[in-house]
Amino acid sequence: MTARLDRQIRFLNEADKLKTVIRATQLCDNSRYENSAEHSWHLTLYALVLADQAGPGVDIMRVVKMLILHDLVEIDAGDNPIFGELDHAAIAVEERVAADRIFGLLPEDISNDLRAVWEEFEVAQTPSAQFAKSLDRFQLPMQNVMSGGGSWTDYNVSEEQIAEKVGSKIAIGAPDLWAYAKTRIAAFFASHKKG
Amino acid sequence: MTARLDRQIRFLNEADKLKTVIRATQLCDNSRYENSAEHSWHLTLYALVLADQAGPGVDIMRVVKMLILHDLVEIDAGDNPIFGELDHAAIAVEERVAADRIFGLLPEDISNDLRAVWEEFEVAQTPSAQFAKSLDRFQLPMQNVMSGGGSWTDYNVSEEQIAEKVGSKIAIGAPDLWAYAKTRIAAFFASHKKG
Numbered sequence: 001m002t003a004r005l006d007r008q009i010r011f012l013n014e015a016d017k018l019k020t021v022i023r024a025t026q027l028c029d030n031s032r033y034e035n036s037a038e039h040s041w042h043l044t045l046y047a048l049v050l051a052d053q054a055g056p057g058v059d060i061m062r063v064v065k066m067l068i069l070h071d072l073v074e075i076d077a078g079d080n081p082i083f084g085e086l087d088h089a090a091i092a093v094e095e096r097v098a099a100d101r102i103f104g105l106l107p108e109d110i111s112n113d114l115r116a117v118w119e120e121f122e123v124a125q126t127p128s129a130q131f132a133k134s135l136d137r138f139q140l141p142m143q144n145v146m147s148g149g150g151s152w153t154d155y156n157v158s159e160e161q162i163a164e165k166v167g168s169k170i171a172i173g174a175p176d177l178w179a180y181a182k183t184r185i186a187a188f189f190a191s192h193k194k195g
Numbered sequence: 196m197t198a199r200l201d202r203q204i205r206f207l208n209e210a211d212k213l214k215t216v217i218r219a220t221q222l223c224d225n226s227r228y229e230n231s232a233e234h235s236w237h238l239t240l241y242a243l244v245l246a247d248q249a250g251p252g253v254d255i256m257r258v259v260k261m262l263i264l265h266d267l268v269e270i271d272a273g274d275n276p277i278f279g280e281l282d283h284a285a286i287a288v289e290e291r292v293a294a295d296r297i298f299g300l301l302p303e304d305i306s307n308d309l310r311a312v313w314e315e316f317e318v319a320q321t322p323s324a325q326f327a328k329s330l331d332r333f334q335l336p337m338q339n340v341m342s343g344g345g346s347w348t349d350y351n352v353s354e355e356q357i358a359e360k361v362g363s364k365i366a367i368g369a370p371d372l373w374a375y376a377k378t379r380i381a382a383f384f385a386s387h388k389k390g
């Protein structure tokens with residue numbers, strides 16, 4: 001019993017490090033960059049509040065489970081800002097190695113269960129995983145609009161690049177959320193035009 | 196549709212403020228105090244990983260839902276460190292007013308649903324709520340042992356006070372977790388004795 005609990009607690013202590021992984025998005029009040037732990041919490045709330053946007057076959061509590069776990073690999077692999085230059089194949093390998101180590105801290109039964117949830121999210125073939133991915137992308141424009149630009153300013157991103165890199169992904173699992181975001185992004189860029 | 200989404204997003208933007216509410220516990224690496232948003236995320240992970248500690252009648256995903264929502268009222272009411280001098284009746288009133296305002300930002304159907312989950316947690320009469328409360332208390336000693344004392348040092352707390360204020364609450368919903376925590380707390384105090 002104690003040996004099992006020791007492993008569970010060691011994993012939970014290791015997970016604490018996600019609070020120190022910094023993302024490219026800012027808090028709504030523009031006071032600082034957000035970390036991946038608080039971002040993960042925010043996304044679970046997105047799932048509860050935007051459950052009415054989920055299509056057929058989506059299990060919202062499975063989505064929540066995915067969102068709790070989805071960024072844990074960043075403890076080893078770091079956050080990869082969506083508008084940065086990314087080597088997706090290399091990142092996928094790095095994140096899989098991280099998943100082996102981090103989920104491997106747990107007793108085998110729990111490890112297998114949580115790893116399967118993470119894999120489902122990564123592969124993004126089920127309706128639940130696609131909706132979870134869409135929420136993860138949708139939070140970005142909502143956050144950037146509020147904070148006055150955030151990663152769009154830092155990476156000098158155009159509306160077209162947002163549609164390509166973020167919009168297309170949101171639209172897969174939550175088409176109405178992309179329609180909504182598009183309108184808010186357009187309004188933001190219209191009011192922040194240079195010159 | 197857009198008016199409804201506007202309300203959902205306004206609530207999610209308001210919730211972002213939980214990332215700026217600071218708790219009395221530190222990160223495991225002792226680098227800074229943790230905020231209530233990342234703490235809430237950590238607790239949802241505690242629920243998934245320690246589900247085998249839940250007694251009969253506990254619905255783990257209901258527990259997760261409670262833990263996502265449980266601290267939102269702190270946006271208005273602030274965090275109340277457990278070892279501080281607390282007026283519990285006044286806090287309860289303040290948190291209820293906060294719940295009215297914050298959940299009231301949502302469309303009525305979602306508001307009623309989430310408010311009911313929060314009320315169940317607050318009243319702590321169901322097995323799921325009692326287990327959620329136990330996890331909330333259990334994270335504190337796990338965090339303080341790792342960070343070298345944390346709020347125990349700041350508030351000059353004794354082992355007896357921890358047993359009284361934290362242990363009794365953990366034991367209600369998760370007796371084996373309290374037995375485990377007690378051992379780790381004793382070891383911590385033994386190795387940090389003054390003199």
